Amino acid sequence: TQTPVTVTVTGAGGQIGYALLFRIASGAMFGVHRPVRLKLLEIPTGLKSAEGAAMELQDCAFGALQSVEVTDDAAQGFDGTNLALLVGARPRGPGMERADLLTANGAIFGPQGQAINEGAADDVRVLVVGNPANTNALIASAHAPDVPAERFTAMTRLDHNRALAQLSLTLGVPAAAIDSVIIWGNHSASQVPDISHAMITAADGSRRRVTEALAEALGGSAKMEIWLAETFIPKVAKRGAEIIEVRGSSSAASAAAAAIDHVHDWFLGTGVGWTSAAVVSDGSYSVPRGLVSSFPVEGLDGSWVIRQGLEMAPAIRSRLEASVKELQEEREIVTSLGLL
Numbered sequence: 001t002q003t004p005v006t007v008t009v010t011g012a013g014g015q016i017g018y019a020l021l022f023r024i025a026s027g028a029m030f031g032v033h034r035p036v037r038l039k040l041l042e043i044p045t046g047l048k049s050a051e052g053a054a055m056e057l058q059d060c061a062f063g064a065l066q067s068v069e070v071t072d073d074a075a076q077g078f079d080g081t082n083l084a085l086l087v088g089a090r091p092r093g094p095g096m097e098r099a100d101l102l103t104a105n106g107a108i109f110g111p112q113g114q115a116i117n118e119g120a121a122d123d124v125r126v127l128v129v130g131n132p133a134n135t136n137a138l139i140a141s142a143h144a145p146d147v148p149a150e151r152f153t154a155m156t157r158l159d160h161n162r163a164l165a166q167l168s169l170t171l172g173v174p175a176a177a178i179d180s181v182i183i184w185g186n187h188s189a190s191q192v193p194d195i196s197h198a199m200i201t202a203a204d205g206s207r208r209r210v211t212e213a214l215a216e217a218l219g220g221s222a223k224m225e226i227w228l229a230e231t232f233i234p235k236v237a238k239r240g241a242e243i244i245e246v247r248g249s250s251s252a253a254s255a256a257a258a259a260i261d262h263v264h265d266w267f268l269g270t271g272v273g274w275t276s277a278a279v280v281s282d283g284s285y286s287v288p289r290g291l292v293s294s295f296p297v298e299g300l301d302g303s304w305v306i307r308q309g310l311e312m313a314p315a316i317r318s319r320l321e322a323s324v325k326e327l328q329e330e331r332e333i334v335t336s337l338g339l340l
């Protein structure tokens, strides 16, 4: 048997938590043969909900699930953890300014980073889902000086998967046949979905550029450029709001599925092409060092490697600059608030 992996989920009593826990326990993240120990961390008001989820997890009698623990104590919740999924966050309330939101979340992610620094396993990896995810990851990382910064990541995989879904619907090909889409920048409305390097693999194994297939489907490359700017990019960036409008509550299962995909590919490999994740910048593509920004990445054994040398169209470059500016402003705010 393989060594057990300890996974901590914060906000485990929430909507995403409820969609996420059962998939982790069923083996979707690490494979059905890897035993999983789950630790559910909540704030006191979320404890009952997390306890209920823990009871249901037991009732599933999953083969891979070794134990479930529920706590509202961060030290206990992160003790010995190999993977921390930071889902719980303070949502933006009515009239809340960006600085208020960053302050409220700094009060959550700072102490969590510290608890990870003190008690997590030496090989700990962190995925931040709670918004503003990129800057929350930056704050947590700053409070965990003994954990290498590249272990702190934020989720843009849902945006990536939403882009695949739109391409799949428009082109009439399975999403799984499309690879090498990119989400650049911040996980916010300023994110930059980029399909210029994306490829389709046909059933016979032949490969074709997505841009070529799109131009054909939409009646030429000029029409494709309009579709990209006016339909595709806003659709992907605003999909969360659309789900809320139609479903009556925010996307939860798709966010959980994206978290599963992020971790799966981080440890077990990306497959064809690359995927998207927000990782600490090493200066690649002129994104200032130290910002947590989304890049094209390839994963293996718990490391993300930023794919280098991809050409960027001027329009994509300037959209990325705007998104990076937003990340810099967020970093300036949290720095001035003493949260870094």
Ligand code: NDP
Residues within 6 Å of the ligand: 010, 011, 012, 013, 014, 015, 016, 017, 041, 042, 043, 045, 046, 049, 087, 088, 089, 090, 091, 092, 108, 129, 130, 131, 158, 240, 250, 251, 252, 255
């Ligand atoms: P959800 O489980 O629906 O969402 C949790 C977080 O994920 C939010 O910050 C949300 O940001 C973010 N998120 C990221 N991507 C998405 C997406 N695509 N769709 C929806 N959300 C996304 O929230 P709930 O309110 O149901 O649950 C949150 C739980 O967290 C509560 O049980 C609360 O008690 C707990 N909590 C725990 C903390 C802790 O463990 N220390 C701290 C704070 C809260 P956005 O709001 O921008 O949508």
